[in-house]
Amino acid sequence: VLKELSTDLLIIGAGPGGYVAAIYAAKNKLKVTLVEKSEMGGTCLNVGCIPTKALVKSAEVCHNLNHASLFGMEVEGKIAVNMKQVIERKDKVKNRLISGIDFLMKKNDINVIKGQAAFVNQDTVAVTGNENFIIKANDIIVATGSKISKIAIPGMDLPFVWNSTTALSNTELPKSISIIGGGVIGMEFAFIYKNFGVEVHVIEFMDRLLTMVDRDISNEIQNIAEEEGIKIHTGSKVMKIQSSVDGKAVITYEDKTGEHLLVSDNVLAAIGREPDLDGLSIEKSGVTLNSKGKGIQVDASMRTNISHIYAIGDVTNIIQLAHVASHQGIVAVDNILKKQEVMEYSSVPNVIFTVPEIASVGIGEKEAKEKGMNVSVSKFSFAGNGKALTMNEPRGFIKLVKNNETSKIIGGSIIGADASALISSLTLAIANGFTEKEITKTIFSHPTTGEVIHEAALEFGIGALHQ
Numbered sequence: 001v002l003k004e005l006s007t008d009l010l011i012i013g014a015g016p017g018g019y020v021a022a023i024y025a026a027k028n029k030l031k032v033t034l035v036e037k038s039e040m041g042g043t044c045l046n047v048g049c050i051p052t053k054a055l056v057k058s059a060e061v062c063h064n065l066n067h068a069s070l071f072g073m074e075v076e077g078k079i080a081v082n083m084k085q086v087i088e089r090k091d092k093v094k095n096r097l098i099s100g101i102d103f104l105m106k107k108n109d110i111n112v113i114k115g116q117a118a119f120v121n122q123d124t125v126a127v128t129g130n131e132n133f134i135i136k137a138n139d140i141i142v143a144t145g146s147k148i149s150k151i152a153i154p155g156m157d158l159p160f161v162w163n164s165t166t167a168l169s170n171t172e173l174p175k176s177i178s179i180i181g182g183g184v185i186g187m188e189f190a191f192i193y194k195n196f197g198v199e200v201h202v203i204e205f206m207d208r209l210l211t212m213v214d215r216d217i218s219n220e221i222q223n224i225a226e227e228e229g230i231k232i233h234t235g236s237k238v239m240k241i242q243s244s245v246d247g248k249a250v251i252t253y254e255d256k257t258g259e260h261l262l263v264s265d266n267v268l269a270a271i272g273r274e275p276d277l278d279g280l281s282i283e284k285s286g287v288t289l290n291s292k293g294k295g296i297q298v299d300a301s302m303r304t305n306i307s308h309i310y311a312i313g314d315v316t317n318i319i320q321l322a323h324v325a326s327h328q329g330i331v332a333v334d335n336i337l338k339k340q341e342v343m344e345y346s347s348v349p350n351v352i353f354t355v356p357e358i359a360s361v362g363i364g365e366k367e368a369k370e371k372g373m374n375v376s377v378s379k380f381s382f383a384g385n386g387k388a389l390t391m392n393e394p395r396g397f398i399k400l401v402k403n404n405e406t407s408k409i410i411g412g413s414i415i416g417a418d419a420s421a422l423i424s425s426l427t428l429a430i431a432n433g434f435t436e437k438e439i440t441k442t443i444f445s446h447p448t449t450g451e452v453i454h455e456a457a458l459e460f461g462i463g464a465l466h467q
């Protein structure tokens, strides 16, 4: 049986883009139908942000126990990682959040339909699942997210080659792992495995890790990673993966000195994600894809070329971050409500959960200089921060970029303790056009890592007090 439904707003995909848009629309009195083919919460909650951060925490505990003497404690014997229990803990966190979303859907009277959505035409979507539906909607938001990209390296389909999704459910901890890709996902996993005591190699094609961050920051994380014993191979191209006679992974890679072999128990391919349009029959909607032919093309109001169809999140291929997807969802709903909001990307924070963490927001030093802007840069080291020392985390620094003409702080990058939390204050400052003075005259509590922001702002004028 085919059930027919009509709704004000149909949202396809219940990741951080789709489910947040659904709540926001429902709070604004729209009748909302949300279709999800898999688990609520999308990539972020099931195989992305949340599970990786649960593993980051378990790995941090393992690292601290192994270095208990640094905190004045003696731990007898070897710390044994029970990966099965680590994965179970991760699943517990994830499941608790999924129930939270289920609760919010009910509370906001959102009609959730489980099944695969496919366009029939501009206004109609068919859903195939336990029950089948034909849904007619006034407005549609496509929030189908992304999937793991495939690359044509011979041997990628060998059983010991993991991707981020399979790695997150694997209950065996390898003795050694080679990670292909020194981007965000690759580097987060590199520290996770290292802190669990695994031998880790990272192979990166570019000449540096984390090419999206300031070069000083990527140099610093490379130094720290190497100090921790992570082996970094930049400027290296993986040619093939083979299995040795005893079942180990043998990677052949090439750098400017020639060809090399790397042997490890497992390989983690962390080579990127691309928009997921599988089974969506997007061509029947008349929606145009972007120039790369991969994501859905949208304007600043998140509208596609079809005026009542919007797209948000990873499927637009603009920025692959959960909070961007959520905010784009709110902008799309505002436009459906005729509020004419536009998406503004100049102060989107970006966090990388390495150890220490990395976070940045606004314009970087290089970008500002390339644009010919009159800027100055200040720097303050965590070694001069009392709280960081109590945490045994003296590594890292903060860098601020100031527009000399307006005195406004326009960018900031942090590598150091609590960077993921500190970036919120900096984002507030940058998004609201705070000047150097507005930061220096603000009182920051002591002892907190947040004081590095104050110190870096002082560094533009009289100089930081503790450096």
Ligand code: FAD
Residues within 6 Å of the ligand: 012, 013, 014, 015, 016, 017, 018, 035, 036, 037, 038, 039, 040, 041, 042, 043, 044, 045, 047, 048, 049, 050, 052, 115, 116, 117, 118, 143, 144, 145, 146, 164, 185, 276, 278, 279, 280, 312, 313, 314, 315, 319, 320, 321, 322, 323, 324, 325
């Ligand atoms: P998704 O979360 O991908 O959700 C899309 C949903 O649509 C899925 O549930 C899918 O099943 C459903 N769907 C697809 N097609 C259909 C269809 N035809 N019918 C019905 N349903 C459909 N971002 C951060 O901001 N911070 C992090 O720390 C972070 N860590 C990450 C770690 C990893 C390992 C990975 C892989 C990603 C990470 N990300 C992180 C990125 C983040 O997960 C994504 O940017 C975010 O999930 C995008 O949200 P979305 O709503 O656009 O799509």
